[in-house]
Amino acid sequence: MSMSMSSYNYNRKTWEDSDFPILCETCLGNNPYMRMIKDKFGAECKICERPFTNHRWQPGKGARYKKTELCQTCAKIKNVCQTCMFDLEFGLPVQVRDHALQITDDLPKEGVNRDYFVQNQERMLSHTDGTTPGGALANIGTDTTSAGYEYLKRIARTTPYYKRNAPHICSFFVKGECKRGEECPYRHEKPSDPDDPLSNQNIRDRYYGTNDPVAEKILNRAKAMPSLQPPDDKSVTTLYVGGLGHDGSINEKDLRDFFYQYGEIRSLNVLGGKGCAFVTYTTRESAEMAAERSFNRINIKNKRLTIRWGIPQAQKNTTGSEGRPINPVPSLPTTSYPVPESLKASGSKRPSDTPFVAPPSKLVVPSVAPRGKGAPSDESGPSGSRIYYPSQDPQRLGAKGDVLEED
Secondary structure, eight states: OOOOTTSOSGGGGGOBOOSSOOOOHHHHOSOTTOOEEEEEEEEEOTTTOOEEEEEEEOOSTTOOOEEOOSOHHHHHHHTBOTTTOOBTTTOOOHHHHHHHHTOOOOOOOSHHHHHHHHHHHHHHHTTSOSOSOOGGGGGSOOOTTSHHHHHHHHHSOSSOOGGGGSOOBOHHHHTTOOOOGGGOSSBOOOOSOTTOGGGSOOHHHHHHTSSOHHHHHHHHHHHTOOOOOOOSOTTOOEEEEEOOOSSOOSOHHHHHHHHGGGSOEEEEEEETTTTEEEEEESSHHHHHHHHHHHTTTOEETTEEOEEEEOOOHHHHHTBOTTSOBOOOOTTOOOSOOOOOHHHHHHTOOOOTTSOOOOOOSSOOOOBOOOOOTTOOOOOOTTTTOOOBOGGGOGGGSSOOSOOOOOO
């Protein structure tokens, strides 16, 4: 609860005043000309219950007004946003971050123990530059190559999610009683699932990382993510790297500096026009290690790259455009026929693996004449027949029923 400034206790000196809040990019919004209302000592922190300077603003057009919920001391202890209480580095809930980094932070939640802990943390943070987190997060180190950090980079958002700033659903519209129309600041939509667990969220649970439905959803989705299976051919040691872009911001040196940690690289080819590269290792073990640790995890210069196994050229010739094997065509010759002597003398070159079919020596044309009483008999030439095609028979062109004969 809020306390009077005149009361003489330890909280009198710790009322917090700040000029700008600690916010994530999503809560700040995409409006570069945003106006923010500052209310000095105008709100109470939802965690430590101390008065602090409250800020209120509209992130963008059509978004709801947002305000700070925590004081800056509590936000620095957990390294979270003062409004949404998501981690500032990865944009994930505290429960997901602590699960990945294996942090067990048993903070006192009420009473004198909580106030004493907050005072000590505030004293420690005063000796830093203001960007260092406190609590248990400051004691785990800054090893960004650990498995926990790689896991967080794989499931973290790379761009702001501005849909989180949308207005809440109008309860009067759901009941059919809203009379504001277009002037209503709330959304005129019906909830898709009234029993959705995401509709029951608590600020304290989000901050302490316990029973957070958003965190449970993200963890379940991360468990269902696919994995990259190595090919059966043990001779394949090439990885395909996609998503480099056509601006040339990621060059060969950047890729070599990242992939050399998994083993010796035999070759690295960057195709700038196609925005991809091929990394070939000397051993299969190094290639499997690189594929396992970089699949859906590699991020170079704020670009999330795609990792796939390279397909050998011999295997690529036997697969279609969608990667499915092409079945052999029945009755297609698979062996080469002997080359005629006439073609050998001409000196023409032909690949040895291409089947050769000799052309016919004479064009065979059927000599079929129409069988009718009035059909003229025109026989010329030594064979006694002329060139005639069955399609020239007038009785077979569009005839319907029996042909009538004149007496």
